[in-house]
Amino acid sequence: MVLCEVAKIVPETVSFLTGLIYTIHQLVYLAIVKMTVSKKNYSNKELARIFNQMADCYRYLGPAERFRSNAYAGAAQTLRNMSEPVETLADDIEQLEDLKSIGKSIAEKIIEFLATGQIQTFEELKKKVPFPLLELMDIEGFGPATLRLLHDELGITTKAELITAIEKGKLEKIKGFASRKIEKLKQALKLDSAKKRLPLKEAQRIADNLLKAIKNIDGVKRATIAGSIRRKKETIGDIDIVITADERKWKKIITTITQLPQAETVIAAGKTRASLVLKTKQVQADIRIVHEDEYGAALFYFTGSKEHNIQLRSLAKQRGWKVNEYGVFENKTGKKLAGKTEEEINELFGISFIPPEKRIGGNEINRAMIN
Numbered sequence: 001m002v003l004c005e006v007a008k009i010v011p012e013t014v015s016f017l018t019g020l021i022y023t024i025h026q027l028v029y030l031a032i033v034k035m036t037v038s039k040k041n042y043s044n045k046e047l048a049r050i051f052n053q054m055a056d057c058y059r060y061l062g063p064a065e066r067f068r069s070n071a072y073a074g075a076a077q078t079l080r081n082m083s084e085p086v087e088t089l090a091d092d093i094e095q096l097e098d099l100k101s102i103g104k105s106i107a108e109k110i111i112e113f114l115a116t117g118q119i120q121t122f123e124e125l126k127k128k129v130p131f132p133l134l135e136l137m138d139i140e141g142f143g144p145a146t147l148r149l150l151h152d153e154l155g156i157t158t159k160a161e162l163i164t165a166i167e168k169g170k171l172e173k174i175k176g177f178a179s180r181k182i183e184k185l186k187q188a189l190k191l192d193s194a195k196k197r198l199p200l201k202e203a204q205r206i207a208d209n210l211l212k213a214i215k216n217i218d219g220v221k222r223a224t225i226a227g228s229i230r231r232k233k234e235t236i237g238d239i240d241i242v243i244t245a246d247e248r249k250w251k252k253i254i255t256t257i258t259q260l261p262q263a264e265t266v267i268a269a270g271k272t273r274a275s276l277v278l279k280t281k282q283v284q285a286d287i288r289i290v291h292e293d294e295y296g297a298a299l300f301y302f303t304g305s306k307e308h309n310i311q312l313r314s315l316a317k318q319r320g321w322k323v324n325e326y327g328v329f330e331n332k333t334g335k336k337l338a339g340k341t342e343e344e345i346n347e348l349f350g351i352s353f354i355p356p357e358k359r360i361g362g363n364e365i366n367r368a369m370i371n
Helices: 002-040 044-061 063-081 093-098 104-116 120-128 131-138 144-154 159-167 179-188 200-215 247-258 292-303 306-318 342-349 364-368
Strands: 220-225 238-245 263-269 273-278 284-290 321-324 327-330 336-338
Touching (some): 044 104, 044 144, 063 247, 144 159, 179 273, 200 220, 220 292, 247 273, 284 292, 292 306, 306 364
Parallel strands (some): 238 284
Antiparallel strands (some): 220 238, 263 273, 273 284, 321 327
């Protein structure tokens, strides 16, 4: 009889202990997350950007992944609309799940990112898709199916491979690639900009006119001409403009830009950019919209030159950092180190300000080293 009672108690005890161990494990894990988060100070918009990119990956993968694409896009929107930092909810997964468009799976990924600086599912997704090409889905008449066709037929995964395929005339052999579509693709990749160059003075006048119109759009905080005009090149292939605004107004701003009287043709319009062919001289204009704390990094990146940017990326790599249009980040942790202004980036690297016209990819960075 005693043995029978013991037999009843043991399973209950084991179950209780198992639950207790699991609870302790969760508490310890969340405590570590909270400490890690306080040090890293990640913001909602960084997670929102990743979720938008995940949504694009699933969108590329086709109709079967439409639910996941919509789910991550919805989660990104929720994070953008939150007034409080998402890390304040990191110690309670149920609070995260209570947020609109955020279920258990996405809540777990938020906690994973806050603890480690990355999301493993996202890293795996990037290997399944031609990630560098996904922004081409924003080109008018060039959606996921077209991009999949390029990948499946020609094995194209990078912009360099795509440019080579265009130059060799391989796209004309693919069914569904009419000359108009190829021309739009060339414009988006700026392949014709070298052939249609304007004198600096003329390009500056056209750019200033467009800049004035953009600055008058409701919600635009800052707008600056970048690219070869800012570098004062003798001839200009296209116009680059960087703007900042509250992210909740981005979509409306992009739409308004595509409807400006200066625009003749819309090449592409996405979440963060618009590419247009202007009525004046048929010059191409590319407008990028970023957050206020990314302005310096975006201005630096889109000013160029390409060779200058490569040199800075090489210097960043030596220090365990990475540089892109969003800022300077630690490779190991993903922590953002600079990006709000060009001065902030220069200070981080220990270099004095280099005038845009001198950013040619020569020895200017070494000469500008403060120490």
